[in-house]
Amino acid sequence: MTERHPETEIAPYLRGDLSAGERDRVAAHLAGCARCRDDADTFAAALETLASDIAQIAEPDWSAYRAELHRKIAARRDRPQTSRGGWWSPRIAWASMATAGAAVAAIVLILTLSPRTRIGAPPVEQLAMADAIGGADIGLLRDYPVVEHLDLLENYDVIEHLDEFTPTDTTNEKRS
């Protein structure tokens, strides 16, 4: 059977909700499909059992139920308008905002007064080191033409085999 199973139409079929065309189509399918027939039988039994089970639910004492309901309605009606907004009443809103503002102010104060975060002059040693580093940088930049021709660093083979080179006579090179 290549026809799709009319799964979601079975419950409406049982209730008689389907149009004539749909009903005939589902009925024809059920006649030839054991699986859907089984679904239909089980669904019908379940719906019937649920309906009869629900009908057996014990009803409350309606006069007490209604008296309580009227008390609840009266209590809501008599409640002051300002407190009807639930937990987000204006009074609570102002208190929450005041608390939040105080908390933010306290955090800012702590951060400002904390010795670790205080903005001030750096220690003398730190300044000296910064000067030395800065000076070195400036010196390097002054000798930029030299730096520019340090293509030795680009030739990594040379670096890897430095220990294989034999010392040369540098004095001859200077003469030439």
Added chain:
Amino acid sequence: MVQSDEELCRLVAEHDAAAFEALLDRHQARAFRLACSILGNESDAHDVSQDAFIRLYESAGKFDGRSKFSTWFYRIVVNLCIDHKRRNKWWRKMVPFSTQDDDLDSPPIDPPSPDPGPEAIAISGDAARRLRVALEGLSPTQKAAVLLQSEEGLSSREIAAILKCSESTARVHIHRALAHLKKTMRKND
């Protein structure tokens, strides 16, 4: 002359106490039973169905008459039940050993597993009770959908209007609910 639910609702909006009493007469039992079958216990159903009538009393003016009164009112009941179950679910996660619904007459609202324990099945025995236990494995929406069909005899179109979804979605909810009940019942046979 018997007034329609819709006319009574309009009178309730004008603070007509007699109209409210008339609607209570007509709908209190159905609202309570529906809440009881969705929530799984009478105590919660008592409170939630009363809340639904309080909403009706306070919001009758919002009923615009475009749908049937019963659709509008049962939407209130179902929504309150679903909200209640969701709140309760959260609470039960925090307090897993609550004893409120531990007896077999009122199965737990949100048991840790949709499958009832072997003792529960052995003690309960009959199909209705097993079905009630199996119901607890459904989502609140699936449960509401299948109960609205079985209990209220509503069409999938009316159920869709109450659940505020399309008719095909309502049919899917009902089918999934029934398929789950079938599977659970078969597993326990």
